[in-house]
Amino acid sequence: MIKKLRTSVEQFAIAYHLIRWTLLVIPVSLITGTLVALFLWLLEQATHLRWRNGWLLWLLPLAGLGIYWLYKKLGKNAEAGNNLIMDEIHQPGGGIPARMAPLVLITTVITHLFGGSAGREGTAVQIGGSMAHMVARWLKLTDKDLRILLMTGIAGGFGAVFGTPLAGTVFALEVLAIGVIRYDALLPCLMAAVFSNAVCSAWGITHTHYVINFPYGSGAPWLSFLHMNLHPELLPKVILAGIAFGLASFAFAHTMHLIKRYAQLWIKPAYLIPVAGGCIVIAFTYALGTRDYLGLGVDSQYPHGVSIVNAFHLGGADTWSWLWKLLFTAITLGMGFKGGEVTPLFFIGAALGNTLAVWLGAPVDLFAGLGFIAVFAGATNTPLACTLMGIELFGSTNALYFAVACFTAYYFSGHSGIYKSQRLEIPKIDHQ
Structure with a gap:
């Protein structure tokens, strides 16, 4: 009887855990998915504008100077980027400024507009991480919950920017340390990656479709x-x-x-x-x-x-x-x-x-x-x-x-x- 009671209590605790993290993840996913959608749209516009105006490449050095100035005046510790988010997960305390999201979004678009060779994952992860930290600060979460919520920001940003929620989930669990995976954040990261990708898609963002036609089915x-x-x-x-x-x-x-x-x-x-x-x-x-x-x-x-x-x-x-x-x-x-x-x-x-x-x-x-x-x-x-x-x-x-x-x-x-x-x-x- 006692054993059955303990099992029932455990199931209620699990249900409470899932409901609580669903409620925590939803605002992070809504903000992250929306900002990633805006970022991807701006990135596409910047790319096509550069294609139509080849002379913009000559302004790349000035664009770099502008990026340096923005981070010097406004960035504070946001300059550390993805590494700042990972450090905060390893040891909370330094803080992640909410300004990281708009700063990295704007400066990444500037980089692409004027011809810099760069990607988009780092920007999406920084958007997700900084927004997760902002929500955690509003709700006054503990350090343990802050770590998990930051990981959901990574999962959400990655899943939304590439349209790969499963990869985004495991990436957030796997990237922090070589050789280990943090399973305590498994379900929150999955929810964040799925929700953020859904929000990004709801804004009409589509991802590039790749095809491998290799006839795998004719093996030995x-x-x-x-x-x-x-x-x-x-x-x-x-x-x-x-x-x-x-x-x-x-x-x-x-x-x-x-x-x-x-x-x-x-x-x-x-x-x-x-x-x-x-x-x-x-x-x-x-x-x-x-x-x-x-x-x-x-x-x-x-x-x-x-x-x-x-x-x-x-x-x-x-x-x-x-x-x-x-x-x-x-x-x-x-x-x-x-x-x-x-x-x-x-x-x-x-x-x-x-x-x-x-x-x-x-x-x-x-x-x-x-x-x-x-x-x-x-x-x-x-x-x-x-x-x-x-x-x-x-x-x-x-x-x-x-x-x-x-x-x-x-x-x-x-x-x-x-x-x-x-x-x-x-x-x-x-x-x-």
Whole structure:
């Protein structure tokens, strides 16, 4: 009788927990989903405006100076971006200013308008995190609840900006520390990612549709009893590509951090850093004779230009397209401009996958998709989230290859990453 009573009490406690967190998550999701929708709309308008007015690129150095001034006058600790949110989850106390959301939204749009090579994930995560902290402050939540609500902000921002709520959920749980996942925030993060994505979609925002037509269903008959339509001759190529994707992740993270470190060391005064960065981007653009490496890179201004979408087709990327995007983005973000790293990582991965597919005699669309998620997995140390992202974006038929590529890239990227505040809890390998 006592045991049954305890079980009933536990179920009531669980129900109360779910209702309470649903009520806490709803305002965060409404605000985050709406701001992300506004951000994505503004980003699209800025991109097309830049395409129509190529001369805007020449103002990139001045735009960098303006971004520096805005953060100097108004930003306070918001300059730390995603790392500030992660630090606040690890150890609440420093606070996240609500001004982070409008600041990063405006400065990211400025970066894209004038030709900086950046993404959108960082902006969405900062919007979600700062709005979650604002709600937590209004409600006077405890430090424990604040940590969870901040994680829901990450999940909501990520899920809404890419239209991948499952990946957004696991990303928020997985990104804080290498080797561990925080399950105490599982359901709140899922609710936030789903609600925020629904709110963003309700504003009429649509996401790019990617297609992998690789005929997965014609695998080896002798594996049919395992319900695995695996191509044995393709698996070693996927593993080799996963190694290359991991090394590309490592190269991107280290290049960006090195550029930031040496720019701060060598360029004085500090306001000249983004000015110099803008000048370098302009010089690279004209040296290469193409504008394909500016902005997001999801689509190209020209039908046959290099872009993420075109990388899924034969001839949609040049041999070194991935390297050029890596350098453009590392310079842009390492020298003071704002935006995320993830969409450029998608570009780097898809372009590298396109090149590797040609070299290895593998399906171009499949390997572009593998690179798309695996370089991201290595750079953020989130292989589970990226595997789920592959399923959400490309369908589940190639899920096994997604996992192999993401897990391999995760290991070969080492313990580096794009987030300095990501902690190392469990090493990837035992060095003893």
